[in-house]
Amino acid sequence: MTKAYTVGIDYGTNSVRALVVDCADGREVGTFVFDYPSGEQGILLDPKDPHLARQNPADYVAGLEASVNGALGAAEKHPGFSRAEVIGLGVDTTGSTPIPVDAKGRPLALDPKWKANLAAHAWLWKDHTGAEEAAAITRTAAAHAPQYLAPIGGTYSSEWFWSKIWHCLKEAPDVFAAAHSWVELADFVPAVLAGIDDPAKIQRCVCAAGHKAMYSDVWGGLPAKDFLKRLDPRLADLRDRLFEKAWAADRPAGALSKEWAARLGLREGLPIAMGAFDAHYGAVGSGVRAGTLVKIIGTSTCDCAVASAKEKVQDVPGICGIVNGSIMPGYYGIEAGQSAVGDILKWWVEGVCQGDEKLHAQLSSEAAKLKPGQSGLVALDWNNGNRTILVDPLLTGLLVGQTLHTTRAEIYRALIEATACGARAIIERMREYGVPIDRVVCCGGIAEKNPLFMQIYADVIGHPMLVAGSPQTPALGSAISAAVAAGAHPSFEAAQEKMTSLKETRYTPNSAAKRVYDELYGLYRELHDSFGGVRGASADFPSLMKRLLALRERETAHQEA
């Protein structure tokens, strides 16, 4: 059998990683990480606006060449590997990270005229400047086009495509006017590799379009012009310059251009797989399949499941995305998530306790000695809002049960337990609406490195926690997509069979711990429903947490005025 390799390219928040993978068995033979040089760890910030987070598209292009060449160079140290055996490339990225481009598909920010304008750069997934626009989109859709909200759980997010573009229109109308079109980073990188110089010809993935741009074949693509006109007529005009159709990954995004073939030392014309979000290709690289939930556990968590597209999947209230083909062709991709998981522990250890990795380890070791329920603490995991199932980015944290003897380690454990309860709430919601989950595979740094965390998840969720074999599941998933695009495997399922694995370590629920956690979870749900406004609140009398937030907003505005 001829050797065949693909390259998976994973655009993260601070860096881009390329990974060279053996199509026969998923073996990873070379990798390279390129840190974005611009801004703070690759993020352009505005000291006057904490909600702003942009990236320099030049970093993406420089990182493309550096990371792929770096990974190929590392692979060449393996006896028997040569660049000639690379048969395709795949790309995954953060998202929604839309970039304003000119009529040639070139990011405005690459033009010296626009370079200094932050609005002309890429609008990174975690940019929240469009919060007001997101709320207005939700209101308008609720009133005039509720079908748009159903598959996204009922609430449009400030992190998504239209919120950002509309905010640009309002805050930087010159940039908006100069942009011929807008392209998601997941579509931009494959287009660069393929040398596409017309935005109309850029292949758009249904992953980004369906989850973030309210695209659906059910209503004929992007939201109707009538709807966009209610937001702003210029958004309706823009629709004509975006795209008509978005695609699943059962077709390639393009073929490697002569120029990029030369830059990477690869053959011209190699298939470039359709791009996707990191979480989705991460799910592929973790072995997602019908009945499997993949949990990508990091600073935040993304939960991905798939359900056969042969049967209709009902909308699940509070689940922020159900899109046909978004994770794998032939399946509905179902996406949920928690807005902060590792970030909550980081906040506690670094922000409050002013510690470092050593303190993380110390608190983790102390927390491991505690038994479920003994601290008398229960917390809500909403320090960065709730993505699923309440879909409210403004919700905040809560801790109850502290005494004069409560320790840092007890609170550390209570925060882990809170995120585990949040994870359980998502699984219960999915099951309630007919998404079967009989296997949970975790990936990401926490899954790899924190046994206490994983055991608590097994005990709270009451299900074994498996761990993906690769520490680079998004890049591996991109490489798998490339292998399918190149014909090395007949399908994603076949490619996953060969190219993905599980670690031997798995975490099995302890029945005594689970019994206590069933009870604690009941208390968590009471707090969840009460402070989340599910029970006892109304439009006229919002939940206590919402009223507290309103007070904060008002007093903060008052001070700034």
Added chain:
Amino acid sequence: MTKAYTVGIDYGTNSVRALVVDCADGREVGTFVFDYPSGEQGILLDPKDPHLARQNPADYVAGLEASVNGALGAAEKHPGFSRAEVIGLGVDTTGSTPIPVDAKGRPLALDPKWKANLAAHAWLWKDHTGAEEAAAITRTAAAHAPQYLAPIGGTYSSEWFWSKIWHCLKEAPDVFAAAHSWVELADFVPAVLAGIDDPAKIQRCVCAAGHKAMYSDVWGGLPAKDFLKRLDPRLADLRDRLFEKAWAADRPAGALSKEWAARLGLREGLPIAMGAFDAHYGAVGSGVRAGTLVKIIGTSTCDCAVASAKEKVQDVPGICGIVNGSIMPGYYGIEAGQSAVGDILKWWVEGVCQGDEKLHAQLSSEAAKLKPGQSGLVALDWNNGNRTILVDPLLTGLLVGQTLHTTRAEIYRALIEATACGARAIIERMREYGVPIDRVVCCGGIAEKNPLFMQIYADVIGHPMLVAGSPQTPALGSAISAAVAAGAHPSFEAAQEKMTSLKETRYTPNSAAKRVYDELYGLYRELHDSFGGVRGASADFPSLMKRLLALRERETAHQEA
């Protein structure tokens, strides 16, 4: 005018302080502090039981001589002072701190036979080993003698007289059997000075008896034997060996014995004022009078008010003590409190943030830059339970509103605000039941040293916060009582007029801050009523916090078994 001085002796938790005061103007001319040598900072602990806190009565006796002689020695450095000008002594102590004594009124623990037995020592106010007994007393009284509960707010505490003695009976029956009687520390020290060697002759103050031992002239003294028999027949028997009558401070507790006159270099026969609890004489030393609330702010808070005994004062639900004559003769003493104030800040800064005095100062300075409502946080101040108005020592803390950006200083401020809301709840409850409050005088370390804290209190409570002139108000109050007993002033009111003062610094509410805090206080009250079980809870379905506590108790017991 002849110079006249009195000595106030203040028995605290870790040390005893004596203070020599000029009766003409309250000038403090000498002071001395004696640290109790036994145990941990004067407290005998049991590593196996965190609820246990005892003290060695030998420390009280040694400290009496050392502190008074030390203070008199210091006073002698003032030109013109001599011991011959001392006209009386007064004593205040922690409480309820009952001591088992033999037929001579001598603490059992002074007998080598009993020294090693912790039950034979003084049962310090914060000993909580009698929690089960306290609950049983409350239940029994509720069923058979509800009148006993009315003046103590409805709940008998584990910190009080009968809970401790009954617990001793159960856990150390040999000590109980050996004890001829039990004497409160506030009555014990004057009896030592007076050389009284018969427990039946020890003068018992109504302060300790009325607030802690369910004594009232209304029902003829201590609880009836029938009632005590329901607890244990041996408690009913003990009643005969306790006391028939307790007294306000309008009569002395005794006259200085020959032996102690010699030990202190004072005249034999000097009047010794009736003892009282530190908070009550602290209120006297702060200038308490009808319409004035004195807040003694330290690790916990004690709130004292008086109302003329010429009119009947109604019982106030949740106020733990209303006793005729307990603070000053001729007035009902009304006592409330918060179980933890300074202790909550100490927990946060030292326990969680692992800092010291420097960090206290740093967080205080950062917190001072925040405006009301800006942090979006609201907390409950129940880390050590709630003394007033819920009277539940097991309640726990709560914090809501934290984000990934919430700082230590924001939480520090939120905790101060929570204790201020707790203080406001007490004042509102008092006013609601007809106790007028038109002046608030604060004393204690926090009132002296923390302007941020005091300003937040003024803003949350909406009332100017005055600060007592003396930093040693309990010892000053004892000295005032001694001055009245010695005839230097015709009444407490007259003595206070001359001997107490206010600091020039006062904290006035800022109207803008008060408006925000009125709103935050509303949220605090919602949490208070919901988590405190005032609303939405029942015996069959306790509040979430109580169910969480039950779970903690069960799992802790489970682990220990």
